[in-house]
Amino acid sequence: MIDKAHQRSQSYGVAIHDEPDCSSLAKGRLSDMLEESRLLFQHAAPVMETLYEQIANTHSMVLLTSAKGMVLHSLGDNDFLEKASRVALIPGMDWSEKTKGTNAIGTALSEEEPITIYGSQHYMSANKSLTCSCSPIFDPYGQVVGALDVTGDHRSHHQHTLALVRMSAQMIENHMFAGSFPKAxxxxxxxxxxxxxxxxxxxxxxxxxxxxxxxxxxxxxxxxxxxxxxxxxxxxxxxxxxxxxxxxxxxxxxxxxxxxxxxxxxxxxxxxxAKPASPWAAPQLAPVQPAEPPRSAAQRKPHFSSLQYLDTGDPQIAAIIHKLRRVADRDIPVMILGETGSGKDLLAQAIHNDSARAGQPFVPVNCASIPESLIEAELFGYEEGAFTGARKKGAMGKIAQAHGGTLFLDEIGDMPKHLQARLLRVLQERKVSPLGAGKEVEVDVTVISATHKNLKEMIARGEFREDLYYRLNGLVVRLPALRERSDFELVVRKVLQSLCASGQQMDIAPAVMELLAQYHWPGNVRQLHNLLRTAVAMVGDQGCIGLHDLPDDFLEELQGRSAWPATPAAATDTLLAAPGEALTDSQRLQDVTLNAMAQMLRLHKGNVSAAAKALGVSRNTIYRKKNLLPPDLLD
Missing domain, CATH: 3.30.450 (Beta-Lactamase)
Incomplete structure (x- = not known):
């Protein structure tokens, strides 16, 4: 196979001693390729995460490519990513045999067989320091749609890598396969x-x-x-x-x-x-509306795409995921409880992504955000002329749009009482009647609901129908608030990773991470996401998020709080004030920065380099402020 690949490489005119072409593909073209490979990307992303966890810290990376060999997505060890970029192993680059000669990606796609290409077996000299294991990925119709590859330093290759890659590719194929034939x-x-x-x-x-x-x-x-x-x-x-x-x-x-x-x-x-779907069954064969893949290299990746990705070590979250996996595709509706911003919508999307409906629509409806006068038309749809202002030819409702897939009713506690009876009838009879229509339309949906309200108290007050409640709460799970989770730092890093463009390296200064961990997060994960999005924009392409990168309103809010531990050993001190001092309402934002610097300098005994590193700033930043800092603190 290697000999044949070398012969092909020579016939393509690939030059053995050419330097790698690291010029990036136009962002628009990569975006187009991601859109074309949308279903592949959706099902491959969580599998890539699992595969990368198995090979982490081995000087390696995981790559997903299109059927033509273009790299679509990558995950890798930091120490290997820089080396990979030097040989053009980055999203947007073509690794077909026609451009790179014999290599695992291009050769596996040409032969339609899994293969490992060891260092010296590569055609181009520049790639001989690599060892790569790749398996093609086939769609449910037997056509190659892409490839999964693990590439690493040729000195650290493991003999079982190809087996892991093959199993992972088969897992992706099975996920895609599962939802392609819902009526078969x-x-x-x-x-x-x-x-x-x-x-x-x-x-x-x-x-x-x-x-x-x-x-x-x-x-x-x-x-x-x-x-x-x-x-x-x-x-x-x-x-x-x-x-x-x-x-x-x-x-x-x-x-x-x-x-x-x-x-x-x-x-x-x-x-x-072999049975037709029951009123609450998921179509026995698989997939969902894929989560949106990144539309360009500069845009963020989807942050949570599956239950496994959401499991970051907190025992409460692990217990929820265990329960959800036990009832997956078992005709059991799920109700998610939790504070606003705690990730109820992300969990609902993950449930759908891991279900047998993964390739069918996921239709979210926020019952609190739609005006009461419009929610009936939004949910059930309407015929032309059903009411003043109705669109010509009418409109399909959200329930009908979710046919074959999942309907997510967010903030179900805010649904008007008179519509609760209509929804209950739809769930019981699997038929929906658009406004102004003289006929009913059959629908097959699975329903996930969510609320931050106490529905049992609402039932007692007559504000929520008890029969609808018991139709929706087959399995009830409660998401913990962000401040209650033991995996806070991992959540922060997952969200940060989702906000970084491909290849972008971003870290958080230890002092800032400690500060974030002590905050009460009333807006939960949503608030954290918005805060980090601003911080990433402030830092730029590369760097470390420091105190000065956080939004001013967040720092000002923290000024009014009295319990910011400077270090675990000094929980009674404040982070922004010197020991024994308290922040007052008259302190300005400048005081926040200066007091943080002073505190870190005291902690590190005047070592400017150590204090700067802890704060995520340069040494020059501290020296520029030296006239405003106590002179005894500077070394």
Whole structure:
């Protein structure tokens, strides 16, 4: 395979000793490519996070590319990212064989096979310091849609890397596969029953009449047939059984595995989803409306895309995620409680992303933000002429837009009482009647609701329907406020990472992190996100967020608070005032900066370099203020 790749490289005219072309692709073109690869990016991003956790601190990086070899997204160790940029391993660069010669990405895409290219096997001299393991990613129709790659220093390669990459690529394929055929008969099978529901199970889908539609790579292997060969088959020819018998086997409520015999004589254990969806069931086969991928290198990446990404170590969050995974795709509605800004909308999106509806629409409705006079039309839709000002040809309501996917009713406690009965009827009968329409439209939605209000108290006051409450609260989870979480620093770094453009390096000064950890965060994660977004803009392309990068109104609010620990060992001191002093209302913002510098200089015994590092400022910044600082504090 390597010899063939070298021959292709030579025929393409790739020069062995050329320097890497590190000129960036136009941002608009990268944005277009991300849009074209939207579904791939959505399903690959959380898998890349997991893969990177497994190889972290090995001088390596994880890359996702398009089917043509363009790098779309990357995650990597800081010490390796700089080296990677020197050989053009950055988003927007083309790593096909036509431009880079023999390399794992380009060769895996050309051969449509997983491969590792060791240092000296690269065609271009500039890439011989790398060892790369790559697997192509196939869509549910057997076409290559991209590639997943791990690239690292050739001296630190691990023999199991390719296996990890292959498993991760298969996981992405299964996620994409799951939601591509929502109305098909889906068969899960393996020769060993304990492997059902795992990454290695075979999945094949058929029309209700038994015509073959698709099969994942594990199914192709077990059946002993390629994707193209399978297209000539039916369920009956593959399992020697009419598909009607499958409905009889799995048509009841019990879903215990059953044995079937494949055309090659091998017996397998199976589960099938052959029933029409029940009023609350998620379509048995998968995906969601993908979260928006970054539209350009300068724009932020999506911050939370799956339940796994939300799990940053807090026991309360871990318990919530464990419960949600237990009820996933089990016909159980979810209600999320929590303070405003605590991330209820992010959790709802993650539930949808990890569900069998992941490729279908995710439609959020904030019941508190829509005027009461319009919410009925927004939810249920309307026909032309239904009311004064109605659009010509009418409009589809949010419930109908969510057909096949997830309807997220945020701030459900603010829904007007007279509409609660209509919503309950929709949930019970799975039909919606637009305003002014003489007919009902069938809808298949799963509902996630959220509120910061106490609905039981509202029920007692007659403000919320009890029957609707019990329809919505199949599983109730309560998100902790940001100030209650034990994983605060990790949350801060996750949010900060989401705000940084690809390749941008950003840190937070230790003193600032300590200050943030002591704040009470009334606006929770949303407030943190807005604060860090401003700070990132103040710092620029590279650097460390210091006290002077925080918004003035935030610092002014902190002036009025009396409990800012300067260090864990001095919890009774204030961060911005010298020991024994208290902040007064007359202090200006200049005092905040000077007192912070004075405190850090005292803490570091006059060492300007150490104090500057703790505050996230340069030494010159402190020296410029030296005339305003106590002279005994400067070394």
């Amino acid at each position: 008969v889906r068969l899960h099978f393996h020769s060993r029953p304990e492997f059902l529901g795992t990454l290695v199970e075979g999945i094949a889908v058929f029309t209700p009449e038994g015509r073959f539609l698709s099969a994942n790579r594990s199914a192709q292997f077990q059946l002993g047939l390629s994707f193209n060969a399978l297209q000539a088959h039916t369920f009956s020819s593959l399992f020697d059984l009419p598909i009607s018998a499958l409905f009889e086997l799995f048509g009841g409520s019990v879903q215990a595995p059953r044995q079937l015999c494949m055309h090659n004589g091998v017996a397998v254990w199976c589960r099938a989803e």
